[in-house]
Amino acid sequence: MVTIHTTSGKRGALTVDFPQQEQDLITGQKPSDHCAVVGVISNEQAYGYLVSSLKSLQHRGQESAGIAAYDGSMMKLKKGMGLVSDVFNEKENPISGNVGIGHTRYSTMGTKTLENAGPFVVSSASGYLAISHNGEITNAEQLSEELKKRGATFSTSSDTEVMLMELSKEIAENGVANGMKIAMSKLKGAYSAAFMIDDRLFAIRDPMGIRPLILGKTGNTYVVASESCVMDVLGGETIRDVLPGEVVEITPIGPKRILIASSRVEAHCMFEYVYFARPDSIIDNIEVFETRIKLGRVLADESMVEADVVIPVPDSGRAQALGYSQRSGIVYSEGLIKNRYSGRTFIMPSQVQRTASIKMKLNAIRSVVEGKRIILVDDSIVRGNTMRHIVMLLRKAGATEVHVRIGSPEIIAPCYFGVDMKTKDQFIARGKTNQEITEEIGADSLAYISIDGLVKSIGMPKQNLCLSCLTGEYPVNIPGEKYLYQKDLTNY
Ligand code: SF4
Incomplete structure (x- = not known):
């Protein structure tokens, strides 16, 4: 067991299981997407649903896999390098709990080490927080400097940890809905995420909706996932896409909107349709x-x-x-x-x-x-x-x-x-x-x-x-690059 860092924790350290296998992973010939995210809330154990979901999203990242679940008193985390099947076995359940999130990674930011693999978990004043993130926070460096000045410490080089710490700080200071609203108005770039506060599960999508994120249901189990193919594999149905700029809480009786951006300029990644997503997925109502x-x-x-x-x-x-x-x-x-x-x-x-x-x-x-x-x-x-x-x-x-x-x-x-x-x-x-x-x-x-x-x-x-990789014009302000929209997009 390894202990990971805590912020102003109201509880003790987390239990974390890290297998000691790492590889030097090298980029191949095709571009790779950052990650897959999944979250499950169920009246059964979440683990089996999470493993099956991650396996059906394996094309989005093959570098590492991880699952975090809340068992009623503790947040447990297991992650390892390799394919989902290298790290998890559906027949065993090392992580009990009815609510959990999962992640597969292909890194584009931060080094290719296990510390940078998702999900990320922290024990905070608001409870245990856990996040699985797909995308990239373009102002992560600036936000991490600001957070450090306020006493935050980081144990990885991942932008996802910055996102988690930003959410942690704002939720502790402003409550769940307002805290998320403030944090999301500061976060720039692409983020589709499954997020937990103890046994509460949330789906978060950035105001441009760059990466996909869907809500689904199978029996009494509710799911948030990067792609709709997960719901076919689980034998359930897609309820809808999470909208750009939306935060949805997924409760045991269904999804409930927490907030939505008051103005948004959508910028869905064209490459999801061209190459990244599974052909059997439907993204923003369009079949791949x-x-x-x-x-x-x-x-x-x-x-x-x-x-x-x-x-x-x-x-x-x-x-x-x-x-x-x-x-x-x-x-x-x-x-x-x-x-x-x-x-x-x-x-x-x-x-x-x-x-x-x-x-x-x-x-x-x-x-x-x-x-x-x-x-x-x-x-x-x-x-x-x-x-x-x-x-x-x-x-x-x-x-x-x-x-x-x-x-x-x-x-x-x-x-x-x-x-x-x-x-x-x-x-x-x-x-x-x-x-x-x-x-x-x-x-x-x-x-x-x-x-x-x-x-x-x-x-x-x-x-x-x-269309930024085709035109060189970007929907957010990237230093040294052409800025397409010339306005702040993240108005909440
Ligand atoms: S379309 Fe945009 S998000 Fe997609 S690969 Fe190109 S630059 Fe990245």
Whole structure:
């Protein structure tokens, strides 16, 4: 057992179980989302629901997993590095309690250590507070300095701990509803969170609604989760999305709104629809799979080329390739096979190993490819290494032409809202012409969907989407970057 820090605790230390396994995790070829969050309140044990929910959200983070639950007198916490199934076993219940939250992480802020893994728990004057957070607080450094001046101490480099300490301070001084309102007016950036005060469970979403968050129900168990696919897995139903700027308390008889921002400018992450979210999820009333099919259709409208077969990059380009095939009338076929047992690219500790791992991961099917003009479809290109390798694979297998079609516009700018695209020089499309990128990946032609085509496919008003990594204009003030809205968005 390890004791974690307390603030002005009204109770003793927490019990925390940290398995001693850590890995050097390295970013892979696709951008990764920050985290998944889940919260459960039930008349049964919350643990099994939490583990199943986290497993169905594993795509949002594979670095660590954690669960905190309140058993009537204590807040218990267990977390570890690795997949949910590495850390938790549904058959055992090491964390009793009817109310709990869970988290899986892929870090974009703070170091990749167990201390920075969620959930975060603190014993405060208001009781035990626990939080699971998806997103990124863009003013975390400034807030942590202010909190330190007022006597707060931090035991990690995570922005989530800053968010928790801010909530802790304001709730202790101003009560639950007012405290949250004040804290949220100070927090900038992206945050969808499951939050607990002892046995009370809350869902919190930032005023721009950058990351998804839904409420659901299965029997007498209420759930808050990053994506609606959780409710299908649990055999329940989605009640609704948590609205941008909303705080909902999830009670044993259902959700109850605590507060909502009086003004908000929505900026839903376009990448959730393009790549991050599970295709079977519905985010802000828009189905992810259907959106990806539409992206493929619009891509075909915008950049048709004569070819014999449409081939997806597995698994990320499948729905877009299907849409492209439907609209173009060109036959769809799997032409690349993915080795599911080759290990995760992102944990490979060197570029050499990562390159070898990519080779191990994909192979071309000669009978589909040989002598054919191919349209190769993927959802996005960030660095371009994988795409270059795939084009080469197809040529080696006998493709006569390879035309690359991408279901998102050129990514040219960093994300500050919880996605691991941080440095400007990593983007293959930044500062290059289409011809230069085409040559770099070795294709015969390359086309990205337009921003208007992307917006049309998602079907949400353009001003309600975050497109910052495509435009370099941000909906919050980021030092050194263009500020899109020129006004404070977090009015409560
Ligand atoms: S910058 Fe890009 S990846 Fe980040 S939240 Fe905005 S749309 Fe999503």
